[in-house]
Amino acid sequence: MSPQLFALLSDATLQTLLMVGVAGGLASLAGIPLGLFLALTGPGDLLPRPMLQRSVGLVVNAARSTPFIILVVAIVPLTRAITGTSIGTAAATVPLTLAAVPFIARVVEAAVREVDRGLVEAAQAMGASPGQIVAKVLLPEARAGILRGLTLAAVSLVGYSAMVGAVGGGGLGDLGIRYGYQRFMPEMMLAVVLILVVLVQLLQSGGEALARHLDKRTPIR
Amino acid sequence: MEAQSRGAPAIRLDQIRKSYAAKGKGVAVPALDGIDLTVAAGSVTAIVGPSGAGKSSLLRCVNLLERPDSGRVHLGDLELTGLAPPALRQARRSIGMIFQHFNLLANRTVAGNVALALELAGWETARIGPRVAELLDLVGLADKADRYPSQLSGGQKQRVGIARALAPNPGVLLCDEATSALDPETTRQILELLARINRDLGLTVLLVTHEMAVVRQVADRVVVLESGRIIEDGPVEQVFARPQQPTTRTFLVDETGAVLPAEMAARLVSAPVPGGSTIVRFTAAGPAAAQPLLGRAAAQAGVDAMLLAGRVQPLRDQPFAAFVVELTGSAAAVDHALAAMTAAGAQIEVLGHVAPALRAAV
Numbered sequence: 001m002s003p004q005l006f007a008l009l010s011d012a013t014l015q016t017l018l019m020v021g022v023a024g025g026l027a028s029l030a031g032i033p034l035g036l037f038l039a040l041t042g043p044g045d046l047l048p049r050p051m052l053q054r055s056v057g058l059v060v061n062a063a064r065s066t067p068f069i070i071l072v073v074a075i076v077p078l079t080r081a082i083t084g085t086s087i088g089t090a091a092a093t094v095p096l097t098l099a100a101v102p103f104i105a106r107v108v109e110a111a112v113r114e115v116d117r118g119l120v121e122a123a124q125a126m127g128a129s130p131g132q133i134v135a136k137v138l139l140p141e142a143r144a145g146i147l148r149g150l151t152l153a154a155v156s157l158v159g160y161s162a163m164v165g166a167v168g169g170g171g172l173g174d175l176g177i178r179y180g181y182q183r184f185m186p187e188m189m190l191a192v193v194l195i196l197v198v199l200v201q202l203l204q205s206g207g208e209a210l211a212r213h214l215d216k217r218t219p220i221r
Numbered sequence: 222m223e224a225q226s227r228g229a230p231a232i233r234l235d236q237i238r239k240s241y242a243a244k245g246k247g248v249a250v251p252a253l254d255g256i257d258l259t260v261a262a263g264s265v266t267a268i269v270g271p272s273g274a275g276k277s278s279l280l281r282c283v284n285l286l287e288r289p290d291s292g293r294v295h296l297g298d299l300e301l302t303g304l305a306p307p308a309l310r311q312a313r314r315s316i317g318m319i320f321q322h323f324n325l326l327a328n329r330t331v332a333g334n335v336a337l338a339l340e341l342a343g344w345e346t347a348r349i350g351p352r353v354a355e356l357l358d359l360v361g362l363a364d365k366a367d368r369y370p371s372q373l374s375g376g377q378k379q380r381v382g383i384a385r386a387l388a389p390n391p392g393v394l395l396c397d398e399a400t401s402a403l404d405p406e407t408t409r410q411i412l413e414l415l416a417r418i419n420r421d422l423g424l425t426v427l428l429v430t431h432e433m434a435v436v437r438q439v440a441d442r443v444v445v446l447e448s449g450r451i452i453e454d455g456p457v458e459q460v461f462a463r464p465q466q467p468t469t470r471t472f473l474v475d476e477t478g479a480v481l482p483a484e485m486a487a488r489l490v491s492a493p494v495p496g497g498s499t500i501v502r503f504t505a506a507g508p509a510a511a512q513p514l515l516g517r518a519a520a521q522a523g524v525d526a527m528l529l530a531g532r533v534q535p536l537r538d539q540p541f542a543a544f545v546v547e548l549t550g551s552a553a554a555v556d557h558a559l560a561a562m563t564a565a566g567a568q569i570e571v572l573g574h575v576a577p578a579l580r581a582a583v
């Protein structure tokens with residue numbers, strides 16, 4: 001492979017990593033609190049606000065059921081308003097973030113709901129306030145589940161980031177389409193796919209290893 | 222919280238009512254139906270009763286994990302039911318609670334779990350470490366401080382639960398089926414620990430159990446709950462020796478072992494049979510149980526006594542005897558023997574009579 005192609009590949013990989021990293025980070029900032037909100041405010045939960053919780057839940061579901069490629073196109077005005085353009089890596093980060101937020105919210109909600117209610121009761125019996133319960137019981141006990149959910153989100157983001165490549169988003173997907181498909185360079189296509197496979201593997205095993213390390217529920221390793 | 226002087230009420234429940242909305246159907250089932258209960262400081266009170274009687278609901282009303290629909294809960298001089306959330310949280314720190322399934326944080330070490338109670342109670346970090354060490358010492362887990370709950374046995378987990386509950390110096394300890402997930406030997410050790418804590422720290426203990434063995438080993442007083450009402454309440458010796466309610470009797474029989482073998486129960490008749498024998502349940506607590514009362518009374522009356530079931534076991538450091546006995550002799554002699562036993566302090570319940578042929582058959 002020529003050094004020129006190699007440079008293209010490494011640039012594209014960096015762009016993909018940047019998109020996944022920035023979108024994942026921003027989406028976590030919004031998705032984790034949103035997931036916590038969903039887990040805490042349902043009927044019979046710690047801070048019940050059933051009406052609000054249902055409405056937010058509906059919005060989250062609507063966002064999750066919108067096909068990603070439609071989301072990308074639908075929010076072009078928003079993307080322009082934020083990044084000043086609708087193509088390129090920075091622009092692609094906007095729909096990626098937006099798609100990841102509801103996903104992360106749901107996995108965080110699931111992880112928090114997995115925490116044994118008995119622990120919440122024990123904390124209440126010890127005089128814990130709702131804030132203390134979240135900070136000292138729910139989040140620490142759900143951390144492995146949350147991390148596994150974030151790993152899942154990151155892997156999905158790698159896939160989505162390749163998809164935004166198709167609409168000029170930059171990164172490995174873009175490279176694969178432009179060189180591998182349009183200029184018919186099968187070795188480029190193969191290299192892109194291989195890098196994506198390796199990237200997903202690394203994310204998955206890294207996330208899982210960290211989750212296992214944080215998870216003290218069973219002593220068997 | 223200062224341990225109150227023994228005898229003063231530590232907990233007072235006034236007319237507690239609680240019903241849960243039945244799912245689907247509109248009718249609410251009353252789980253607690255007007256409970257009045259005063260628990261003396263420094264005592265160990267056991268709440269027993271069949272499944273669904275409302276035991277857990279009652280216990281959870283004490284620290285208001287469950288809010289009664291009506292009625293008042295007092296802790297010492299404080300009316301918990303009248304407190305705003307922050308004041309209630311403050312008050313809960315003087316009520317420790319332990320659970321059937323321990324409810325320990327899996328991602329905190331043993332020491333971390335005990336420390337949690339102190340963090341939640343707002344203790345300064347510097348004071349937490351020494352207090353945790355002190356408690357782990359008390360429950361015999363000093364060497365397990367850095368383990369995670371998943372690395373402990375059930376009994377050890379419950380010890381952590383106890384240490385956690387005691388950490389902020391509560392005056393009251395609530396236990397909901399705290400030994401039900403443990404084997405008999407571990408149960409005995411945990412109960413011993415609870416008894417020691419009650420004795421040494423003067424802690425008021427209110428415990429829920431479905432096992433009379435637990436009551437026998439630790440409680441001063443037993444409260445029998447059925448369908449959300451208190452149906453029997455008294456000192457353990459009294460309730461064991463003279464249970465008033467069928468539910469209480471059923472519970473006791475399992476524990477005392479004084480249960481008539483089924484094949485014999487099937488042949489019982491209510492009227493005396495000439496030449497047959499009389500089946501009685503004999504119960505005695507304290508000195509009456511320590512003497513060879515049964516045999517002596519039978520011998521003096523010229524009655525043949527055969528033990529069918531039962532045993533003598535300790536009840537609050539006193540012997541407690543419960544037997545099912547078959548007495549054979551003339552009706553007058555049997556009456557005489559029974560009168561002698563009753564006079565000596567035993568409780569006699571005539572279960573029925575059997576025909577003579579039966580003796581050979583069984």
Ligand SMILES: Nc1ncnc2c1ncn2[C@@H]1O[C@H](COP(=O)(O)OP(=O)(O)OP(=O)(O)O)[C@@H](O)[C@H]1O
Nearest residue numbers: 241242250252271272273274275276277278279431
């Ligand atoms: N959260 C709840 N929602 C609806 N019904 C409940 C709830 N908790 C208890 N009940 C009902 O209230 C009654 C009393 O329940 P409770 O758990 O207090 O009984 P218990 O004596 O502790 O029984 P067990 O020995 O089985 O633990 C039962 O009929 C039960 O079904």
Ligand SMILES: [Mg+2]
Nearest residue numbers: 276277278398
């Ligand atoms: Mg119960």
